[in-house]
Amino acid sequence: MAIFKKVRLDEEAEIPTASMADIAFLLIIFFMTTTNFARERGLKFVLPEKKDQPQEVKIKSENLLKISINDKGELFLNDEEARWENLEREVKLRLEKNPNLIIIIRTHGDAPYDYMIRAFDAVKAAGGKKVSLGIIGGGG
Amino acid sequence: MRIKRRRTLKAVIPTASMSDIAFLLIIFFMTVTVFRKAKGLPAQLPYAKTTERILKQRDLAYIWISKDGKVSVDDNIVSPKKVALIFRTKVSENPALITSIKADKNVPYRYVHEVMEALREANALRVLFSARR
Numbered sequence: 305m306a307i308f309k310k311v312r313l314d315e316e317a318e319i320p321t322a323s324m325a326d327i328a329f330l331l332i333i334f335f336m337t338t339t340n341f342a343r344e345r346g347l348k349f350v351l352p353e354k355k356d357q358p359q360e361v362k363i364k365s366e367n368l369l370k371i372s373i374n375d376k377g378e379l380f381l382n383d384e385e386a387r388w389e390n391l392e393r394e395v396k397l398r399l400e401k402n403p404n405l406i407i408i409i410r411t412h413g414d415a416p417y418d419y420m421i422r423a424f425d426a427v428k429a430a431g432g433k434k435v436s437l438g439i440i441g442g443g444g
Numbered sequence: 445m446r447i448k449r450r451r452t453l454k455a456v457i458p459t460a461s462m463s464d465i466a467f468l469l470i471i472f473f474m475t476v477t478v479f480r481k482a483k484g485l486p487a488q489l490p491y492a493k494t495t496e497r498i499l500k501q502r503d504l505a506y507i508w509i510s511k512d513g514k515v516s517v518d519d520n521i522v523s524p525k526k527v528a529l530i531f532r533t534k535v536s537e538n539p540a541l542i543t544s545i546k547a548d549k550n551v552p553y554r555y556v557h558e559v560m561e562a563l564r565e566a567n568a569l570r571v572l573f574s575a576r577r
Contacts, residue, residue, distance in 0.1 A: 323463045327470070334474060344504060344544060345495040346572040354564040413554035417509075417547050420556070421490040421573060428494040439557045 347424055352436070369398055369407045371423050372440065375414040379423070391423065395430035410438040484508035485516045490549035492575035503540050504572075505531070509547035513555040524562040531566035546574040 371391070372380040379386045381394060399405050407427050411420040420437070427435055485508040498504060507527065508516040515522055517530050535541050543563055547556050563571060 320459070320463065327463075327466065330470060334470075338479070344498040344501070344572070344574065345577060346498070346544060346574040347492055347494065348496055348542075349571050349573060351560060351564050351569040351571060353569065354567070411553040411557075413557065414552050416550045417553050417556050418490045418549035420553055421492055421549070421575060424573070425492040425494055425575075437560070439553065 347421065347428065349424075349435070349437070363406060367402065367404055367406055369395070369405050371395075371407060371409045371427070373409075373411045373415050373419045373423060374440070375412040377415055377419050379419075388422065392426040392430050395427055395432060399431055404434075405432070406434045406436065407432045408436045408438055410440050412440045414441070483519050484546060485510035485514060485521075485548075487511070487546050487548040488550070489546060489574055489576050492573075492577065495575050495577050498542060498544075498572060500540075500542075503538060503542050504544050505534055505541055505568075506544050506546055507559055509545065509551050509555055509559060511548040511550050513551055515555070515559060524558040527559060527562040528565040531563055531568040535566060535568045540570075541568055542570045542572050543568050544572045544574050 370380075370382050372383070374380070379388055379391060381391075386394060395407065409420060409423050409427065411423075424435065424437075484506060487508055487510055506517070510516070515524065515527060517527060522530065531541075531543065545556065545559065547559075560571065563569070
């Protein structure tokens with residue numbers, strides 16, 4: 305009887321662990337390939353509140369920089385024609401002279417959206433904080 | 445004698461094929477899973493240098509504007525008036541909402557302006573002009 309018992313003890317239940325690593329790797333790779341990270345990038349902007357009675361604020365013209373883009377995508381700085389390449393430098397210069405400068409980007413309704421983004425990007429790069437967006441032609 | 449022999453019979457569940465079955469299940473679900481395709485409209489985003497990354501995915505709501513001026517919110521093509529309505533409810537649910545405007549870079553600015561006006565109407569004031577770097 306003693307011998308019989310010993311034989312039975314040798315038969316132990318086993319879980320195969322050799323393939324465990326494979327499964328773990330498979331799961332890791334699966335989740336690695338399917339995870340997508342937050343890739344949302346863009347330019348932040350806060351819209352002005354809509355009021356029933358729009359209040360008028362008088363701003364001195366020297367505190368104002370108008371950036372206008374016409375339907376052909378041409379750029380104007382305070383009604384003077386300017387070049388896109390110089391925009392950032394130009395805005396930076398004016399901001400250095402007057403840190404309280406308010407910048408208005410007015411885009412023509414038919415101008416591609418890309419131009420507005422380019423202007424806005426340049427203003428941001430130049431350090432402009434007070435920015436307003438407007439439209440030329442077509443209700444605005 | 446016969447009864448004794450029967451006692452030695454053991455019930456065994458074959459475990460050797462267990463891993464095969466597990467693999468089969470894993471591979472089955474891997475191949476069958478369909479990921480949510482990018483919703484919205486085709487839009488070629490503009491490039492910008494000073495983009496910021498938004499980490500709070502929860503606060504984001506998307507508006508797509510395609511090249512021909514179609515506006516899409518939550519997989520539906522909507523008019524600007526509808527945008528105001530939809531976003532009013534969205535803002536009331538989450539006051540910290542950031543609206544990501546995913547507009548095609550060639551869309552006339554008029555359409556973007558209309559959407560922004562609608563967002564002002566809905567008091568959804570925080571927007572993000574989605575752009576690539």
